[in-house]
C-alpha cells in the first residue's frame with residue numbers, strides 16, 4: 600500500500616518533468632507581496648509607463664531531479680547561471696529532495712547561485728516532500744521562496760494551507776507549472792501563459808477574484824514561442840497589464856527543454872526580447888508580485 604502511494608506521485612512527477620520540466624511549491628504571503636523589493640523588480644523606464652500597455656515578464660527556471668544521473672555538472676551549472684544572470688535574465692531553481700540530500704556540493708551551489716540573484720523554488724514529485732525540500736534548502740544555507748514549481752491541478756486544495764516538516768513551516772503562495780491528468784499524456788500539461796488565481800481543481804483555468812494562490816503560467820518554455828508572444832503583444836493582441844512566460848533549461852544538458860537551444864540561442868533571444876520596451880526579466884515569484892502590484896488582472900493566454 601505504501602509503495603503504491605509513493606510510486607504514483609513519483610511517476611506523475613517524473614513524467615511531468617520529462618515533458619515540461621516545470622513544477623514548484625510556493626506561498627505568496629502578504630509580507631512577501633508587500634515586500635518593497637517588488638518596486639525594484641522591473642522598474643519601468645519613464646518613457647514606458649506601466650499604464651501604457653501590457654508588460655511581458657520572462658522568467659527562467661531549471662529543475663534538478665532526485666535521480667543522480669540527471670544531476671548537473673556543478674561548475675558548468677554555476678557557470679550557466681552566471682551567464683544568464685549576466686545577460687540580465689532572472690532565474691530560479693527547484694531541486695527535489697534526492698539532490699538536496701545527496702549532492703555533496705548542494706550547499707555550495709545553492710549559496711553561490713543565491714549570491715548571483717538566483718532564487719530557489721520548491722520542486723518535488725511527492726506532495727509530502729514539499730515542506731521537506733524547503734527545509735533542506737534552509738539547512739544548506741539557502742532561502743526557499745513561496746513557489747510550488749510544478750504540481751497536479753488536483754493538488755490545488757492541498758496547497759491552500761501551510762505545509763510542515765519537523766516543525767518547519769512552508770507556505771505555498773505561487774503555483775508554477777502543472778499537469779491536468781496523471782501520466783503526462785499529450786494534452787495533460789497546462790501550457791498557458793499569463794497569471795490568474797485558480798478557482799478550483801475542477802475549474803482550474805477560471806480566475807477567482809478572491810483567490811489567494813497565484814498561478815504563474817510558463818507557456819511552452821520555448822524561445823521561439825516567447826518571441827511570437829512578444830510579437831503578438833507588439834501588434835496589440837493583448838491588453839492585460841501583466842503577462843508571464845518561462846523559459847526552462849534542463850540542468851544536466853543546459854539546453855531548453857525539448858530543444859537544442861543552449862546559451863548562445865538564449866543570448867540571442869535576450870537581445871531580441873530587449874528590443875521590446877514592454878519586456879521585463881523577473882523570477883517566477885517576482886512576476887507574481889508584479890501581477891499583484893498591477894491589480895491582479897487575470898491574463899491567462901492559451902498557447903499551442
Ligand SMILES: [Zn+2]
Nearest residue numbers: 612616662664
Ligand atoms: Zn521533477
